[in-house]
Amino acid sequence: MSRQPGKAQSEGRAPTHVAANLALDARVARMAREGSDILHLGFGEARLPFHQHLADRLAQGASRTSYGPVAGDARARDAAAAYFRRRGVPSESGQILFGPGSKALLWALLQVVPGDVVLPRPSWLTYRSQAVLSGKRVVWADVPPGLGGLPDPAELSRRLRDARSAGADPRVLVLTLPDNPTGVVAGREETERVCRIAEEEDLLVVSDEIYRDVMAVDPAAQASPAEFCPERVLVTTGPSKSLGLGGWRIGLARFPDGPLGSDLFHRVEAVASEVWSTTAGPQLEAAEYALSEPPEIVSYRARAARLHRTVTEAVYRIVRRTGADAPRPDGAFYVYPDFEAYRDELALHGVVDSPSLEAHLLEHHETAVLGGHHFGDDPRLLRFRASTSLLCGTTEQRRRHAFDSDEPLLIPHVSSALARVEDVFTKLTT
Ligand SMILES: Cc1ncc(COP(=O)(O)O)c(C=O)c1O
Incomplete structure (x- = not known):
């Protein structure tokens, strides 16, 4: 069918x-x-x-009863920037913003970016719900047969054209690497092709990499879109899946390089300041430890x-x-x-x-x-x-x-x- x-x-x-x-x-x-x-x-x-050392760090963080900076403290942000650098994505701590789960960060982002959202079909159910919740339209772009996480590069431009002639204003493309629901890890070449189209079409790319450290056959083969167009890719991730900490509600985003990224950062930080103020101190304590990737x-x-x-x-x-x-x-x-x-x-x-x-x-x-x-x-x-x-x-x-x-x-x-x-x-x- x-x-x-x-x-x-x-x-x-x-x-x-x-x-x-x-x-x-x-x-x-x-x-x-x-x-x-x-x-x-x-x-x-x-x-x-869970790993006992993570629980120990969480307990050590109990004394952090002050609110703390909106984006997260400097040590945790440094550890996150180094985590991205180890994955081939040059990053500074000023590009990192923590939140109570990457889901909350995705929502905050959708509050501040204009236009409609392009989603691979199929893709994680929350993207659609959050787009709707944010008053945005969804432009579906099918994934290539047998694959997942990225729209078919051969189809994407046509879908965008059709969507624009139907009155939509696609501005944000969400990718999931590795993917939920298919478990597919998009290849380096297809990822780069999609990034080039995003450049031509002036789309902001959200790269959801929450599963990046889960089950990869060859982690080196996994590419982040941020390697190909660092100035237009926002990466979200967190320890929910790879360390089994979904209930601890720790997420982080790495904002794009350059003026677009810093403008977005400040606007998302402003939303965060009005909604969750800061990420919990004990959570940041555990996150810093996890992101520093001790043996x-x-x-x-x-x-x-x-x-x-x-x-x-x-x-x-x-x-x-x-x-x-x-x-x-x-x-x-x-x-x-x-x-x-x-x-x-x-x-x-x-x-x-x-x-x-x-x-x-x-x-x-x-x-x-x-x-x-x-x-x-x-x-x-x-x-x-x-x-x-x-x-x-x-x-x-x-x-x-x-x-x-x-x-x-x-x-x-x-x-x-x-x-x-x-x-x-x-x-x-x-
Ligand atoms: C693709 C994807 N992104 C994000 C999340 C949520 O992650 P977090 O626990 O950081 O909010 C999930 C959880 O199911 C997911 O499947």
């Missing part, structure tokens, strides 16, 4: 419901409390044991990345064994299956699109996923996002066991969770 053309959409009003991902996670927790045994593939959280944190991260990689590859292989399609995930902890090949079989169960597929999986197979429509995909497609990180264990002790193991697929609770995934996905095809 072909997708609809990426027309500009004025979606008009602020969301009135809790975000679908958070709502699903809360629903699964409620169902579990009521006795259901849910296979939870519906939430993008690392949920791994114990680097090896923790590598172990976590290896675990995510092993489990995600196992789920990807299951998807392919069932005969469904999926882009090959090389980063993050997601697989994005497409059951189009089983449209007729699924129709026998009343499953005709991604909302009915999502509902069918929950109601008939006790399996929680987010349908592709949440990520901007055409709802008629039979796609969903499977988050693999929660397969590592439903209790702290089990997650620790998986984390410490060199052979996580041999651990009974991991192998039985994977067997259940295989069983459920196979049932979809029969």
Whole structure:
């Protein structure tokens, strides 16, 4: 089935419901409390044991009871700038702004930039919601078949032209490297091509790199758009995924070089000063330590990345064994299956699109996923996002066991969770 053309959409009003991902996670927790045994593939959280040194640093930061500077303190900003420099992106601490999660920083940015937002389709659900919340239109640009995180360079200029003739004013392009929902790590060449188009079209690029340190096959092969057009790329990141600290709410942005970047920085800082004042001192204490990448944190991260990689590859292989399609995930902890090949079989169960597929999986197979429509995909497609990180264990002790193991697929609770995934996905095809 072909997708609809990426027309500009004025979606008009602020969301009135809790975000679908958070709502699903809360629903699964409620169902579990009521006795259901849910296979939870519906939430993008690392949920791994935290590193004790991070907790120690957080505790040491408890004495930091003053508000502190809006952008974060100098030590944390220095550590962040050095973190980016180690990834080939020259950076100074004055370009760094911390916030309570990169999600809040993305929202603050959308408050100050003019124009509409160009999103790859599919892409993380929050971008669309935040664009709508900020009174912006969404211009969808399809990702190349089998890939993710970037719009198809061959299509992007045409989409922008169409959007402008439909009255939209696309000014911001959001990229996700590695990607959520597909887990794809966009290649260096395609990333550069998209950056060149962004230059020609005068777009600000937001490069969401929250998964950069999770599961990369070859970190050197990963390029940041900031390497190609540093004066128009704003990078967001944080330790939520790579260090499993989503609930600590630490995020940071690296603003572009030059006058555009410093103007944007001051405007986002102004929003931050009115909304969250500063990032919590204990959080900054832990962030400074994590961003300085001491050996114990680097090896923790590598172990976590290896675990995510092993489990995600196992789920990807299951998807392919069932005969469904999926882009090959090389980063993050997601697989994005497409059951189009089983449209007729699924129709026998009343499953005709991604909302009915999502509902069918929950109601008939006790399996929680987010349908592709949440990520901007055409709802008629039979796609969903499977988050693999929660397969590592439903209790702290089990997650620790998986984390410490060199052979996580041999651990009974991991192998039985994977067997259940295989069983459920196979049932979809029969
Ligand atoms: C692509 C992407 N960006 C950002 C975030 C949120 O990160 P943070 O915890 O820094 O707000 C998520 C979390 O799901 C994500 O998937």
